[in-house]
Amino acid sequence: MPDGTGELVEHLFRQMSGRMTSHLARLLGSSRLDLAEEIAQETILRALQTWPYHGVPENPPAWLFRTARNLALDQLRHERIADHKQQDLRPRDSTPAPDANLDEFRDDELRMILMCCHPEIPRESSVALSLKTVGGFSVREIARAFLAEESAIAQRLVRAKRQIRDRGLTLDLPRGEELQSRLDAVLETLYFIFNEGYAAHEGEDLIRRDLCVEALRLARLIAASSLASPKVHALAALLALESARLPARVDALGDLVLLENQDHSLWDQQLIALGFHHFSVSISGEELSEYHVQAAIAAEHIRGGLSGTMDWPAILHHYGQLLEMSGSPVVALNRAVAVAKVHGAEYALAAIEPLLADPALREYYLLLAARGHFLLELDRREEAAACFRAALERRCSEPERRLLRKKLKECE
Amino acid sequence: MPQYILLLYENRPGVSNLSPEEMQKATEKYMAWAKMPFTKGAQRLAPDHGRVLRPNSGKAKVTDGPYGETKEALGGYYLIEASSYDEAVQRAQAHPHIEYGGVIEIRQVFGT
Numbered sequence: 001m002p003d004g005t006g007e008l009v010e011h012l013f014r015q016m017s018g019r020m021t022s023h024l025a026r027l028l029g030s031s032r033l034d035l036a037e038e039i040a041q042e043t044i045l046r047a048l049q050t051w052p053y054h055g056v057p058e059n060p061p062a063w064l065f066r067t068a069r070n071l072a073l074d075q076l077r078h079e080r081i082a083d084h085k086q087q088d089l090r091p092r093d094s095t096p097a098p099d100a101n102l103d104e105f106r107d108d109e110l111r112m113i114l115m116c117c118h119p120e121i122p123r124e125s126s127v128a129l130s131l132k133t134v135g136g137f138s139v140r141e142i143a144r145a146f147l148a149e150e151s152a153i154a155q156r157l158v159r160a161k162r163q164i165r166d167r168g169l170t171l172d173l174p175r176g177e178e179l180q181s182r183l184d185a186v187l188e189t190l191y192f193i194f195n196e197g198y199a200a201h202e203g204e205d206l207i208r209r210d211l212c213v214e215a216l217r218l219a220r221l222i223a224a225s226s227l228a229s230p231k232v233h234a235l236a237a238l239l240a241l242e243s244a245r246l247p248a249r250v251d252a253l254g255d256l257v258l259l260e261n262q263d264h265s266l267w268d269q270q271l272i273a274l275g276f277h278h279f280s281v282s283i284s285g286e287e288l289s290e291y292h293v294q295a296a297i298a299a300e301h302i303r304g305g306l307s308g309t310m311d312w313p314a315i316l317h318h319y320g321q322l323l324e325m326s327g328s329p330v331v332a333l334n335r336a337v338a339v340a341k342v343h344g345a346e347y348a349l350a351a352i353e354p355l356l357a358d359p360a361l362r363e364y365y366l367l368l369a370a371r372g373h374f375l376l377e378l379d380r381r382e383e384a385a386a387c388f389r390a391a392l393e394r395r396c397s398e399p400e401r402r403l404l405r406k407k408l409k410e411c412e
Numbered sequence: 413m414p415q416y417i418l419l420l421y422e423n424r425p426g427v428s429n430l431s432p433e434e435m436q437k438a439t440e441k442y443m444a445w446a447k448m449p450f451t452k453g454a455q456r457l458a459p460d461h462g463r464v465l466r467p468n469s470g471k472a473k474v475t476d477g478p479y480g481e482t483k484e485a486l487g488g489y490y491l492i493e494a495s496s497y498d499e500a501v502q503r504a505q506a507h508p509h510i511e512y513g514g515v516i517e518i519r520q521v522f523g524t
Binding site for chain 2: 045
């Protein structure tokens, strides 16, 4: 009869699936990623079929690793019997003991994510492959999270794996400058995954929040490794601080709650502490990345929210910095919001004027929404209403749409 | 109190495509059922074919068991207590195995 409470650490199977896949891929070679995934899946299935009868083992991760390794060795033995000539199917590494220090498995995960973000693999495939192999997400879950077709995600995975085989991409750690650029690609991928999960959507599927959790987990994994750098800590800080506000971002009716109206008691204190910790480590060096500045802005939002007075001049300063670094029109738009707070809506309107002609923003509902917002503040109601109406014609999610309609009402 | 054996036959295709997250949910449901006070024993059977002995001109003929890849294999059993067959059935109905496409066979232990 099973003993123990039967409760498992949240996301244990998903995370262990990623770890086992990474570990097995290293054991079997990167060209046999499919096999590694199959064995990881079979291992999780064995847990489902065994634990309900005999109870959760004392050390679930060790049980899973032992089972996975045994399945992998069985498989290799079968293959050797089937084909005597294939001697190179031996495990490549000296194989660690099943309950060896988890550090080694973290190393496997790092190597895997670095391979997933190889420049030979297109970004969208990198994202899908990272979530599938390191993240332990299923194809269906990835498709749901990205509001994409399952077949499209499956295609991306097939393409990525083909690249790995054809180009002979390995799990070896790149060196020197290549390591740096690869790490940058990893951070970009994590940033992308996080933002995808952060964007509000109708029905607010929990799987999208899981994307944020996973991106933060991986950022912390890298921050705790020998690959850590101020930039890595800055990204970890940014993701932790943004995650902290997630529970307050949508109200009970599924409507978006703007930062200034959020219920601070819903903010996650642990994540705030974690974010500020990474932030303080990130500013210890000379390096100043966009993640640093974004984290600084997120930190100001938190501080301002908790203290009741937002330091808009500081936020405006950071957005100015960020705009200089990125030149992104979206950043310019965000900066305009800070301009409105510091100098007034008139200046903000002038600040976004050049953006209206930017082809990259033409279809962006937020530009029109922001403009409407500034106009409304200046009591130019008819012009404001026209902006909100135009924004409603652009692509945006249902919660965003409701917010726009509310604004449109205020113009009457 | 009468005792009953619940034989759980597995439905591999029904669970093998679940995501790890979904498998964890399933495991938690199975565990929650298994720790109810009426369960008195449980064993998981090894996932192999098993062996069957049949008489063959007075001697035993040994073959691989009935559970190939495609058949629903007997995965394990629980021993439970229930006041009647009806109650035993009720308790088995609450088992998540059915939800995941598995089959449960109930037999009363003789003399209990």
